[in-house]
Amino acid sequence: MDPRTSAQDVKRCDLCETAVVQMHCDTCLVNLCKACVGEHFSADLSKPHKIVDFKDRKSTPLYPKCKSHSKERCQMYCKQCDIPVCINCIDFNLHLGHELSNILRVLDEKKESITKERNELDETIYPTYRGIASDVQNRMSQVEKEYGDLSTTITKHGEKWHREINKLVNKLKAEVDEMKNTQLQTLQKHLDELKKTMSDIKDEINSMETVIDTNDVSKLLSVMSKVHTYRNIPHKIIPSLPKFIPEKIQGEELYKMFGDLSTSSLASDKHGYSMKTIQKSPEAGSSPQVKQLLDEPETVTTIDTGYGRLFYVACINDKEICTTGNNNTMNLYSINQGSLLKSITTKSGNWPCDIAVTKSGDLVYTDYNDRTVSIVKNEKIEEVIRLQNWRPKDVCSTSSGDLLVIMVSDGDRQSKVVRYSGSTEKQSIQFDDKGKHLYLSGRLISENKNLDICVADYRAGAVVVVNQAGKLRYRYTGHTPALKNQAFRPIGITTDSQSHILTADYNNDCVHIIDQDGQFLRYIDCRLSKPWGLCIDTNDNLFVAHCSNRRVKKIKYML
Incomplete structure (x- = not known):
């Protein structure tokens, strides 16, 4: 395993990259072994290198360079100008009458302010956003369920309409069958009467043909013709068929008849959420227990x-x-x-x-x-x-x-x-x-x-x-x-x-x-x-x- 790339290895010297780190340059923020300290000093003699034990790293303040005097480090801070200043700035009266403060004191105040803000972010703001995110996630699940319920309601209503439409269709078809049967029965009766008359006419023809060839005067005189009866042609029965006149389907009217779907909306309520602070000690109280x-x-x-x-x-x-x-x-x-x-x-x-x-x-x-x-x-x-x-x-x-x-x-x-x-x-x-x-x-x-x-x-x-x-x-x-x-x-x-x-x-x-x-x-x-x-x-x-x-x-x- 390469000691320079192994995540399990100890810290190594930034110069030789092999020896275990023992020292640290607080000026350059470089990790060093004892053997490389001298080499690090000689590499840049312009800097006041501050070498400390590795465990004490970053304990030495790294003073900022002065913008007016590039070779000087600033150990004071001008509150009126809101900038670090060096000893030359003070000697040359560049900030005469201004309130000056030790830059380390300003540093401590800044760290305290950052710490408070970091704690607020960690203990109040982030948990609040996490709670809001959880609430939004729950709301999304609820919206998913509610829309599912809405779709189910519409489907059930549609099924109810289908049942009612099927009832109506079956009723109309039953009425059609009833009218058809009535007219067919009438026509069938008429047809039966015609067939009987046709049979009677056939019998009359046969009877007439028998007597035509006879020379028996009595038979001829006994024939009583019924031709005049059959000359009265029966009335023609013409069925009058019903017609189905469908109502024109108007999409908008049908939509209103079926049911109205109200519009959806997303409202923003600035009073909807409030900051929540995580309590870290028994004395400070505790958040309500989450119950299901x-x-x-x-x-x-x-x-x-x-x-x-x-x-x-x-x-x-x-x-x-x-x-x-x-x-x-x-x-x-x-x-x-x-x-x-x-x-x-x-x-x-x-x-x-x-x-x-x-x-x-x-x-x-x-x-x-x-x-x-x-x-x-x-x-x-x-x-x-x-x-x-x-x-x-x-x-x-x-x-x-x-x-x-x-x-x-x-x-x-x-x-x-x-x-x-x-x-x-x-x-x-x-x-x-x-x-x-x-x-x-x-x-x-x-x-x-x-x-x-x-x-x-x-x-x-x-x-x-x-x-x-x-x-x-x-x-x-x-x-x-x-x-x-x-x-x-x-x-x-x-x-x-x-x-x-x-x-x-x-x-x-x-x-x-x-x-x-x-x-x-x-x-x-x-x-x-x-x-x-x-x-x-x-x-x-x-x-x-x-x-x-x-x-x-x-x-x-x-x-």
Whole structure:
């Protein structure tokens, strides 16, 4: 094996290329063995060669040459001129009055700046781009699947058309056969009558020929001729055949009759991605664990709440849930036992319109008729917000501890989302960039892990998602085909640790799972019956409140 070309060999001297390297010239950046040091010195006596042990290589600063004095090296740096300067530049007052700094200090500052930028690239920017690339790859796979589903839908619709066309063709052909048989039967009857008459005429001819040759007068006188009967020629029967007049096929009209294919688009959302920093120490925290959706979600437990109609459910913790229905109580249940732990009656005696749980574990509820939002602390009810000209409907607690409240104007003509810190209004979200209303009638609200605000707009048949600043990101209007072929009616909403958005589809008895950018992922069925309120516990288990049968189902849908 050639030691000069072997990748497994040790470093060799750059001059002789055989001896093991021992020294290094920090001036020329050349590796040397001890025997070649002298030769390297004598090769260029104009340079101040700095020879160090190989392990200490690059430890000597390599000062830049001065642009004004070619034989000098610069050990200072002029901050005003932003250039290195030598001792002659200083002696000749070329930078008189300027702020000068030791070039090694500038070097250290530059290295520190480069190190910070390198760390930002390595720990923040590159992982972000890698995550975006992964997201785009996943989106491509999803697009491939969605277009495949679209082609399958069109094919099935075409097959349905073929079946209907075949039915129509067979019906028309049956009508043709029926008309043909009717006319053939009529003609056959006519032909049979003609043949009988022809036979009778033949018999008459034969009878006449017999008597013509006789000389018996009596026989001749007895012949009664029927010629006059046969002189009445029968009517001619002329069949009138039907005609098929095909409608001219107009391509554009046929296209419209078959179905309309909406246009595709690629939108760019500058708020779609955010920088992600890799956490490198336990003290700094850790990124959320990546979880996969189960192929088949499974029901873990079912809790019977006893309400006439059940509306909302909220996780107090991983052991308790709170529910509301068509009365003025909020009931707490044990998840494992399914038993009622306590009941809390609203302060006004009205039905609670919605419930939520704060970061500290306190229960919050809205009172539509009383125009208030209240918090339950230590079983005592404290009014937090009181509205005028507006009525609170639904509420959620954010990661920052704020409350997001959906409210409607008197008369239910307008709807908006308002952010509160305590009793102080911080933000109002009502219109898009074009001044149009974002919500027809917001029903339930949730904040995603990326701080998007997600609203189930039942009346509009859409999930409306805006970013933290209140700018519209997208509207999700359901997935085709729907499980029960009913219109999409989102009424409950929640989000999980993976930034999935889960919304209860009341009409189709299922829950839709979409990603943070509004792409459909899958349905959760699990024999749901008129699902209404949703919530997620810390382990990403889903709780679904069934309006019709008053039960809460705990469903596992992620690994």
